[in-house]
Amino acid sequence: MSELRRDPISGRWNIIDTTQPVGPEGFEVEPPMQSAGKCPFCYGNEAMTPREIYAVRPQGGPPTGPGWNLRVVPNKFPALQIEGDLGRRGLGVFDLCNGVGAHEVIIETPEHDRQFADLSVPQVAEVIRAYIARSLDLRGDRRLRYTLLFKNYGLSAGATLEHAHSQLIALPIVPKRVQEELQGAGRYFDFRERCSYCDVLHQELQEDERVVCENRSFVAYCPYVSSFPFETWILPREHRGDFAKITPDTVTDFARILKETLGRLRTVLGNPPYNFVIHTAPIEPREREEYHWHVELIPKLTKIAGFEWGTGFYINPTPPELAAKHLREAAWVPAAV
């Protein structure tokens, strides 16, 4: 018989198939993307992107030229635009406002054929520092309430270009999903006077059934209430709501575990499409003591169907215990750096 498991933070129940669990061999993984035409993210094509906002250029040089390790540019087809008033207003029973916000692309490497998981730890750390720098910079804009950092890798995970990149979207509202997390974590905090994420982490480490890998500052594990096969979360050991305030030391540890987790997923699943999202506290003056920033990483292996749309929860054919076992036991050689 399957199990229904309930997440203490979101209140979401998922159905986990514990009787006929599906291992890594049970999923068909789509082949890597190959987009045609000149790549706007490659060396020499800098003029194809909108004007550079941030870059790592060890030897200096103009923002339109090569010689960079990393660039941040506005998205050429932005979901939101930075200019203009919010103009929040009603329309009968509905509400609307203008699509004000930021939509940026972090080009993670000049090398077209290099995946994020193949970057060195210092290179990944460079990407994380770009995330932090852009997050902090956008806080100066009083219209913005939330900064979302995420990566789509592969066609069915929503990527449109294969050259390694991640995205930042800053929003004038706190997203529904984040509000739910804050409310859930808040209820737990009120009841137990402890952080729910810290408690989950403590239990995961104690049970040691779903942990994938860990280092001084982070733990990667497949959550007890995983919605998807091989879903993996990365939690900092240190209780902190705001991702952008992590210390330089933690940045390197974060780079290390992110690279290791992606590497293990690739070894076990053979280069699947995936999304990762950094869940962090909203932009606001007060510190959210009930919140704990983290990464949710979802390999794209299953389809979303009517059941999921109707219920808001998921049927997961791979128990997280099995997923973690495969990921933990995968051959993985840590980088020299």
Add this chain to the structure above:
Amino acid sequence: MSELRRDPISGRWNIIDTTQPVGPEGFEVEPPMQSAGKCPFCYGNEAMTPREIYAVRPQGGPPTGPGWNLRVVPNKFPALQIEGDLGRRGLGVFDLCNGVGAHEVIIETPEHDRQFADLSVPQVAEVIRAYIARSLDLRGDRRLRYTLLFKNYGLSAGATLEHAHSQLIALPIVPKRVQEELQGAGRYFDFRERCSYCDVLHQELQEDERVVCENRSFVAYCPYVSSFPFETWILPREHRGDFAKITPDTVTDFARILKETLGRLRTVLGNPPYNFVIHTAPIEPREREEYHWHVELIPKLTKIAGFEWGTGFYINPTPPELAAKHLREAAWVPAAV
């Protein structure tokens, strides 16, 4: 500039691209499924399914033989099982219970190559009567709290067989998504002393910009806060929370608008994969005066990516006004019956 639009019931904000809207020609539609091997839903293969629960057999005959127009059978690979105790219990910070529930398949026609949208109005009405009969029957089981009826059509909408069928899953809990709807509708009801769905319907009919088609008992429209391109909802004009309590007259009108809406979607988009879900009130003695049952129909045209996972809301490249215009103006010949 794009628009951020807020749904008054769920509180969800979606980003609607009103500047460079994408019409039907902008989407690539996957080819129809073709599964290999003997089809368990065809005439003569009745023994390939678990034992029949319900059927329409105009000439009578045994449950294992042909001569039927429609059959309901347990899912051969059920997400939940009807036998056993719920056994709800804690596991440290988590909760779990056994996967108790029902998972049934409604085989809508014996004809393998006939799509749901091609069935006659009386045949679609037969399917709806099967939905109602199964919903009412399962209410006798005190462990169950919710009955979800839905259809996955096409590979990327999660279907595994192409022979026309829909599914029923009865759950021992009220799903998160339904709870959110009930809470949202309840807040609105408390505040305005009216049904939020009735108010939305009233406004949609008045503005007449997003209505696709209508008949005596139902209105199909593309919601103002559509999450997906060409998303279409079907709302009964009559305020009622419980789908299973609709009158025989209404069943025919429902069949008619469901067929018309699917036909229009196919004309405009060229046979896209889709999901539809019947949203109805939970199984409970009290009548939910704040709730209004309805159908949400989502053609599968876009990918879910990191932004959607992180925020719980959606970037929709096709404004519902444009989608509704295309659907409304599509050549559509009503069935003779």
